[in-house]
Amino acid sequence: MCGILGFITQSKAKAEESWAKLETMCELIKHRGPDERGMLVKDNVALGMQRLSIIDLKGGSQPIFNEDRSLAVIFNGEIYNYRELKSRLEKSGHCFKTNSDTETIVHSYEEFGTDCVHYLRGMFAFAIYDFKNRTLFLARDRVGKKPLFYCITQDGDFVFGSELKVLLEYGKIDREIDLAALDAYLTFGYVPEEFCIFKNIKKLPPGHFLIYQNGQVKQQRYWDFVYSSDRKPKTEAEYIEVLREKLKEAVKVRLISEVPLGAFLSGGIESSSVVAMMSKLLEKPVKTFSIGFNEDTFNELKFARIAAKHFQTDHHEFIVTPDFVKVVDELVWHFDEPFADSSALPTYMVSKMAREHVTVVLSGDGGDELFAGYTRYLGAKKKKSLQKMPQFLKQGLQVAGKVLPHSMRGKYYLYNISLDFINSYIDSVSCFNDLRKNLLYTPEFKKGLNGNLGAGRKVYQEIAQTVSTGNPIDNLLYLDSKTYLPSDILVKVDRMTMAVSLEARAPLLDQEFIEFVGTIPASLKLKGDETKYIFKKAMEGVVPKEILYRKKQGFGVPINEWINAQLKDQITEILNDKRTAQRGYFKQKYIKTLLEEHNKGRRDQSAALWTLWMLELWHRKFIDKA
Numbered sequence: 001m002c003g004i005l006g007f008i009t010q011s012k013a014k015a016e017e018s019w020a021k022l023e024t025m026c027e028l029i030k031h032r033g034p035d036e037r038g039m040l041v042k043d044n045v046a047l048g049m050q051r052l053s054i055i056d057l058k059g060g061s062q063p064i065f066n067e068d069r070s071l072a073v074i075f076n077g078e079i080y081n082y083r084e085l086k087s088r089l090e091k092s093g094h095c096f097k098t099n100s101d102t103e104t105i106v107h108s109y110e111e112f113g114t115d116c117v118h119y120l121r122g123m124f125a126f127a128i129y130d131f132k133n134r135t136l137f138l139a140r141d142r143v144g145k146k147p148l149f150y151c152i153t154q155d156g157d158f159v160f161g162s163e164l165k166v167l168l169e170y171g172k173i174d175r176e177i178d179l180a181a182l183d184a185y186l187t188f189g190y191v192p193e194e195f196c197i198f199k200n201i202k203k204l205p206p207g208h209f210l211i212y213q214n215g216q217v218k219q220q221r222y223w224d225f226v227y228s229s230d231r232k233p234k235t236e237a238e239y240i241e242v243l244r245e246k247l248k249e250a251v252k253v254r255l256i257s258e259v260p261l262g263a264f265l266s267g268g269i270e271s272s273s274v275v276a277m278m279s280k281l282l283e284k285p286v287k288t289f290s291i292g293f294n295e296d297t298f299n300e301l302k303f304a305r306i307a308a309k310h311f312q313t314d315h316h317e318f319i320v321t322p323d324f325v326k327v328v329d330e331l332v333w334h335f336d337e338p339f340a341d342s343s344a345l346p347t348y349m350v351s352k353m354a355r356e357h358v359t360v361v362l363s364g365d366g367g368d369e370l371f372a373g374y375t376r377y378l379g380a381k382k383k384k385s386l387q388k389m390p391q392f393l394k395q396g397l398q399v400a401g402k403v404l405p406h407s408m409r410g411k412y413y414l415y416n417i418s419l420d421f422i423n424s425y426i427d428s429v430s431c432f433n434d435l436r437k438n439l440l441y442t443p444e445f446k447k448g449l450n451g452n453l454g455a456g457r458k459v460y461q462e463i464a465q466t467v468s469t470g471n472p473i474d475n476l477l478y479l480d481s482k483t484y485l486p487s488d489i490l491v492k493v494d495r496m497t498m499a500v501s502l503e504a505r506a507p508l509l510d511q512e513f514i515e516f517v518g519t520i521p522a523s524l525k526l527k528g529d530e531t532k533y534i535f536k537k538a539m540e541g542v543v544p545k546e547i548l549y550r551k552k553q554g555f556g557v558p559i560n561e562w563i564n565a566q567l568k569d570q571i572t573e574i575l576n577d578k579r580t581a582q583r584g585y586f587k588q589k590y591i592k593t594l595l596e597e598h599n600k601g602r603r604d605q606s607a608a609l610w611t612l613w614m615l616e617l618w619h620r621k622f623i624d625k626a
Contacts, residue, residue, distance in 0.1 A: 002062070003032030003498070004074040005161035006047040006127055007170060008136060008212070015041055022048045025166040031334075032076070032162060032498045038062040040072060045129055045136075049074040052501055054360060055082075057258055060100030066110050067095050070132045073106040076162055077124035077146045078505065080253040085119060109137065117209055117222050121253070121511060125162060125204075136212040142223040143366070143509045144193065144206030144486030147494060150217075151201040158212050164336035167201055168622075174200060175623060179448050182338075182585070182615075184456030186432045186440075189340035189611050190488045194459050197337040206486050223511070225481050226518050227467055227474040236537070239520055243538040250510035251277040251362065259359035262287030264350060264504075265313070267303025269373075269532060270364025272311075272543045274507055278362065279311040288313040289354040289361070291346040293320055293558055303547050310544050318353045320346050320557075322566035329617060334495045338618040340431065340611040341488050342557040347496040355500040365489055366508040369481045370517045371535040372473055372526040380425045380476060381526060386417045387424075394418045406439055406593065407602075421472055422464045422479075426457055429484070431611050439593075445585045473522040560606040563598065571595075571613050579624075580616050 005025050009018075018041045026037050026048045033050030040047045040063045049062050055078070063072040079085070082101035085108060090096065094107040101122075108116035109128050114137065123145035128137040138160060140148045150160040153172035161167055168175065181195035191197050193205050204210055207223035234242070251274055255261065263275050265288035278286045288308055292301035301317060308315035324345065331344055354361050368374050401415025415435055416427050427433045432440060434454060446453060464479040497504040507513070520534055527533035536548050563571060572595055574580060581588050591612065598605040 002052055002074075002076040003029035003050040003162040003166075004047075004076045004125065004127060005029070005049070005159075005166045006045070006074065006129075006136075007157055007159040008046075009044040010156040010215070012044050018046045021170065022046045025161065025169050026050055028166050028169055029161070029163050031501055034501050036061060038074065042131070045131075047072060047074050047127065047129060049076075052359070052503060054078065054257055054259055054503060056098055056100035059098040060102055062102060064098065064100065064103050064106055066106050071106050071110060071128055071130055073102060073109070073126055073128045075102045075105055075124065075126040077122055077126070077141065078254075078256075078503070079104055079120050079122040079124065080256060081119075081121040114209060114211070114220075114222075123505070123509075127160065134213065137209065138204055138212070139209040140204045140206055142207045142511050143481075143490070143514070145490050145494065145506065145509065147491070148204040149196070149201055150204060150210070152215075152217070153200075156215060158215075158217075164196070164198070164201060165333075168198075173198070176200070177623075179445070179450075180452040180455040183437075183449060183453060184459075185338045185340070185615065186437070186611065187430050187454070187456045188483075188488075189431045189607070190491065191337045191339075192456055192459065192483055192487045195456065206482075225478055225514065227469050227478065227522075228519060233521075236524065236534070239524065239534055240538040242516060243534065244542070246510075246513045246516050247273065247507065247538075248277045248280070250507040250513045252281055253510070254362055254505040254507050255281060257360050260287070260357065261360040261362075262289060262354060262358040263313075263362045264288075264354070264364070265290050265304050265307055265315070266364070267300040267305075267307055267547065268364060268367075269536065269539065269543065269548055270367035270508060272303075272307040272364075272547050273367075273535075273539050274362050274364050275307060275311050275313060276539070276542045277507075279313065285312055285314045287354075287357055288315045289350050289357075290315070290317050291320055291350040291353075292317060293346075303550065306544055307547060316353060316357065318349055320349050322562045324349060325562065325567060328614075329621070331496070331499070332614065332617045332621050334499045335491070335618075336495075336622075338615045339488075339491065340607075340614045341492055342559045342610055344492050344496055345557055347492055348499060351497045351502050351504075352500045355502045358502075360503045360505065361497070362505050362507060363493065364508060365493060365504075365506045366485065366514075367532065367535065369477060369485045370508060370514065370525075371532040372477060372522065373532045373535075374480070375531065376425070376428060377473060377476055377526055378529060378531060379428065380421070381473065383417060383424055384421060384472065387421055402435060407597075411435075422461055422475065423457075425476055425479075426460050426464075430457075431607055436608075439590045440586050442584055442587055469522070471522040473526050477522070477525075559610055560604055563606050563609060568599065571609055572599075574616055575609070575612055577616075579620075583616075583619065586612070 022039050033052040035053040036051040038049045062074050065072050079101035082104045085104045089107045117139050124141045125146035125148040149164050159167050159170045176199045178199040181191050181197045184195050185191045208221050211218045265271050290304035397414045398418035404411040463482050464475045467475045467478045493504050524534040594605045597603040
């Protein structure tokens with residue numbers, strides 16, 4: 001695991017200036033790879049990386065070249081099929097100088113061109129520079145486990161990196177906020193892949209590659225989630241058998257490591273299933289790591305302990321208390337963009353604990369998006385019957401939702417059920433929906449959006465409507481797999497593990513596993529009121545039943561309790577601060593309403609307050625201090 005970055009200047013820069021700039025940029029992401037720094041400056045091209053050594057500890061230094069040194073690669077991630085790929089490439093005449101997975105990438109590009117991405121099984125973000133053709137090739141893994149930002153500066157230079165902060169460090173980039181991205185953040189609590197908080201910077205989307213040549217950028221998708229039934233539909237028993245084997249194999253390939261390895265164990269179905277497979281494949285007890293809270297509603301340690309005892313793991317636990325919120329300012333720096341998922345805090349703490357024992361962990365991320373595990377899918381399914389109400393009644397409910405006062409109970413529910421299936425779902429996963437934005441946004445902010453109010457919602461509508469299997473749950477699974485998964489879940493895991501130089505691997509997001517799950521009918525994922533039905537059936541006899549069929553809890557944080565007590569004064573002070581008001585985005589009257597409702601216990605506004613607080617902390621870190 002590493003951090004990568006680089007730039008191509010339009011005018012030939014002085015070599016010493018490029019080296020100095022590269023050094024400074026690398027230093028900013030040293031946490032992603034503290035073991036080694038690799039840099040290359042040649043003509044107007046500069047490549048840099050920070051390495052966390054996992055495979056071929058002695059020989060895997062980057063950049064790595066092909067035989068005639070006409071191609072150079074820098075790489076962040078792991079290629080799990082690199083041994084098989086290396087053998088194939090050697091038979092085709094390629095000569096390897098290392099035993100690293102990185103070198104298979106450069107030779108694969110040499111052999112297959114841009115199609116090389118189809119041969120790579122793993123998580124990756126990499127850059128290959130072709131010195132003969134003066135071409136830069138960037139690629140990002142299928143699901144978006146590893147990040148990659150890029151931009152063209154005011155002077156026409158091309159800059160890229162694993163984290164946004166290295167692009168800002170390069171300079172020549174205006175820190176103008178993209179108000180549409182800000183609006184999307186306030187809608188969903190994160191900045192979606194289609195947006196970047198800074199206007200002139202972009203993210204290479206998951207499952208895409210990019211070619212930069214002669215000052216031009218060409219981007220292409222090479223993979224996507226597909227939902228289609230088998231030509232020969234399987235029985236439930238057949239799906240179960242294949243699922244078990246596919247999961248076991250996905251875990252097995254992720255045990256390749258020359259450094260200590262363990263697993264996150266939340267006590268949920270997915271992490272317990274991963275640990276179950278690891279315990280079968282490893283001779284020694286699996287090292288497992290869990291986080292808990294003093295607040296019982298959010299404490300999953302009971303179930304983590306059941307799993308740890310059942311699989312006889314070497315188990316480690318940590319209790320998160322409100323005083324750990326003091327690290328929030330540090331976490332804001334690691335995320336680069338505004339990020340309001342409060343579970344980032346326990347993710348950071350469990351990563352920090354794990355790093356004291358191992359360098360690599362396996363996690364259960366992805367199961368909810370693959371197998372319809374979120375309870376909101378069940379809610380959407382139940383609301384589906386309401387969509388049959390007459391149009392005039394829908395319109396009436398929508399008007400009522402708009403005109404009723406904010407304090408009126410049922411206002412937002414009436415509005416939600418008046419929407420069509422997709423928009424109702426998007427509305428239900430929004431922090432600030434359109435009604436709340438009308439109360440929150442100043443006229444100046446709305447004007448600045450220049451017609452882009454709700455741009456994130458519109459993008460989500462388009463994504464959700466891509467799928468046409470006939471089962472609307474597939475539309476929701478696709479939407480979350482393209483938005484919430486890469487922009488929230490995987491961002492959180494990448495930034496928080498990399499903050500402590502820990503590599504996280506997600507077996508359930510193996511492309512072969514995903515492609516098989518895509519052939520399973522949605523009716524076997526959400527069956528009746530049972531979420532993750534087919535996955536639970538596949539894990540019967542593998543994972544203890546009290547874990548399989550317990551009520552879903554999720555990896556939440558007791559923010560409501562914390563805001564009512566330890567964080568109350570701090571959040572109130574910042575949101576009422578003159579500096580916050582002068583941003584000009586929000587009506588202070590509505591913010592005071594949110595604070596009052598929450599403090600008096602009339603309505604839980606913890607998610608809204610946390611979202612606004614994180615945004616202001618981000619401004620102070622990335623705008624005010626710039």
